[in-house]
Amino acid sequence: MSGINTVYIPLLWGGFNLVKSLGNYPAGIIADSLGRKSIIISGWILYSIIYFLFGLVNSPITVTSILLLYGLYYSLTEGIERAYIADMVAPELRGSAYGLYNFAIGISALPASLLFGYIWEKFSYKAAFFTGSFLSLSALIIFLLTQDVLRTNRKER
Numbered sequence: 613m614s615g616i617n618t619v620y621i622p623l624l625w626g627g628f629n630l631v632k633s634l635g636n637y638p639a640g641i642i643a644d645s646l647g648r649k650s651i652i653i654s655g656w657i658l659y660s661i662i663y664f665l666f667g668l669v670n671s672p673i674t675v676t677s678i679l680l681l682y683g684l685y686y687s688l689t690e691g692i693e694r695a696y697i698a699d700m701v702a703p704e705l706r707g708s709a710y711g712l713y714n715f716a717i718g719i720s721a722l723p724a725s726l727l728f729g730y731i732w733e734k735f736s737y738k739a740a741f742f743t744g745s746f747l748s749l750s751a752l753i754i755f756l757l758t759q760d761v762l763r764t765n766r767k768e769r
Contacts, residue, residue, distance in 0.1 A: 616672045624676060628683040635687025640695075648696040649759070653752065655688030660748040667741030 616624070643651040662685060665678050694710070701709040732740040 615670065616675060624679055627676070628679050631680050631683030632686040632690075635684050636691055639687040640691060643692045643695065648692050648699060651688055651692050652696060653756070655685050655692070656748055656752045656755070658688065659685045660745045660752070663741045663745035663748060667738040667745070 639651065658681070662678055662682050666675070669675055669678065694713070697709050697713055698706055728740050728744060731743050
């Protein structure tokens with residue numbers, strides 16, 4: 613796909629994790645000032661763009677650049693999603709909410725990976741990444757449409 617020698621894969625993942633780690637604190641500051649929801653939305657849009665770009669490119673430098681942007685996506689979403697959960701759930705339900713959140717991520721990771729791999733093998737890596745991009749935008753739409761329901765349920769408690 614990209615022409616990147618497998619010897620460099622650990623270095624690439626190291627760069628990814630460096631960007632992710634360095635971006636966490638500034639992303640948290642930005643989320644505290646602009647609001648968690650807007651940063652989560654920005655992160656999910658970035659994720660969709662990244663997956664779309666992965667489907668388009670094939671040069672090692674471009675793939676490396678996009679992978680580093682992928683680290684930024686994690687900075688914008690991973691911790692901030694957890695903080696958002698804390699905002700949305702009553703304090704006495706936070707443990708259950710975090711458990712459900714992590715269960716949902718864990719239980720969906722295997723089917724998502726299997727679907728991605730199936731599309732890659734059956735069609736192409738491009739189709740797999742484009743599908744991932746489309747599904748992330750679909751998840752964002754669902755997130756946006758369900759916010760009023762969640763907010764209403766929280767106020768009723």
